[in-house]
Amino acid sequence: MSTLPPLREVIARHGLSASKALGQNFLFDEQLLDRIAALPGSLEGRRVLEIGPGPGGLTRALLRAGAQVTAIEMDQRCLPALAELGEAFPGKLEVIQGDALKLDHDEIMGSEPYAILSNLPYNVGTALFTRWMGGEEWPPLWTSLTLMFQQEVAQRIVAKPGVSAYGRLAVLAQWRGAAKLAMKVHRSAFTPPPKVMSAIVHVEPAAMPEGVSAKVLERVTEAAFGQRRKMLRQSLKGMPGAVEALEGIGIDPQRRAETLEVSDFVALARALS
Template sequence: MADLPPLREVIARHGLSASKALGQNFLFDQQLLDRIAALPGPFAGRRVLEIGPGPGGLTRALLKAGAEVTAIEMDERCLPALAELGEAFPGKLEVIRGDALKLDHNAIMGGEPYAILSNLPYNVGTALFTRWMGGEEWPPLWTSLTLMFQQEVAQRIVAKPGTSAYGRLAVLAQWRAQSKLAMKVHRSAFTPPPKVMSAIVHVEPAAMPEGVSAKVLERLTEAAFGQRRKMLRQSLKGVAGAVDTLESLGIDSQRRAETLSVEEFENVARALSQ
């Protein structure tokens, strides 16, 4: 690391600027990046998948912490800067050019456990998160998610029932995982500064509730929160058996989706799964 030039110098030398179309915002504060990299715990010898490394600020912090990093980057302008970083840490960085939404992450990581840590591009963050949290196979190959989102999205992931932020993302993030808001990041830390504040969410897989189909739960929450201002007896009419199941479980169908706890959604999904 001592031989690496400051990130600002690297960006200037390669003529890089943050792309609004790709949802990019660069972080230059290496101390802040080191703190982010430390959130999941010691990284020595661990494998990490990073999405959208850009010029490699967070990548530097991960490599310095001893991680073996696989980075997916679709902006070819950033590849030369990442290549220089790879030369500084021989055998520790693999860069794959491509769209993270279209790639099989488990296959890329060789079917072995890995952590995911990323300053996610704002335009793909929610889509990637719901993909990582979905599917019937659990626990997943990823051992933790440490992800930066717009603060509003981060709050929706960790929200509690009865709050305006509580919705489908919260249920998907909490029904079989432990999710917490790990750190807030001021907009002034970025270049260029985004219009909104950011926050980092840390997620670790928990036990899979017995008898619950992820597919059923995802369909249930999609319908319930798709029309969140309506009573459940209206919003769930398109889910076969859902309204009758509510009544059988003693859940008032005149309630609205944001009033149901994660456990109540689990119970309804369990009954429908059977």
């Protein structure tokens, strides 16, 4: 790393600026970036997928930690800066230009286990997260998710029943995964500073409950939280058999979705699967 110029210098030389349209905000603090890279444990020799590296701030930290990094970047302006980083770490960085929402990540990573670490662009963060946590196949090839979100979104992912942040994202993250808020990041750490605070969520896959369809669970939570102020007997009436299933597993249909534990949603989805 001693041969690499400061990231600010690289950005200035390439005439880069954060794109609001792409949800970009750059991080320059190398100590902070090293702390983020350390959250999933040692990365020495591990394969890591990074989405939206931009000019390569977090990428530097990942490479410094010994990771073998594959980075997907949509912004062509950033490719020359990333190419320089690849030259500084020969054979350790592969950059793919494209839209992460349209690419098969498992295929890109060679269908072998990998960790995902990313300062996610704000405009695609939730969509990518729901994709990684969704689907019937479990456990996934990714071994952990270490992701930067707007703090409000991060709180929704780790929320517990009974609070306003609790909803579909919390159930999706927690029914077959262990999610925790690993670090808060002040808006002043970014260039340009976003209007909101940020936080990093770390998720590791857990055992998938037996007899439950992920698709059914997603439908149940979508219906229940789509009208979260209504009683479950109202919000779920559009799902055949759902109200009867509630009564069958001992859940009062007059309760609201935000009062149910994740295990209650799993039980309901199992009864409907």
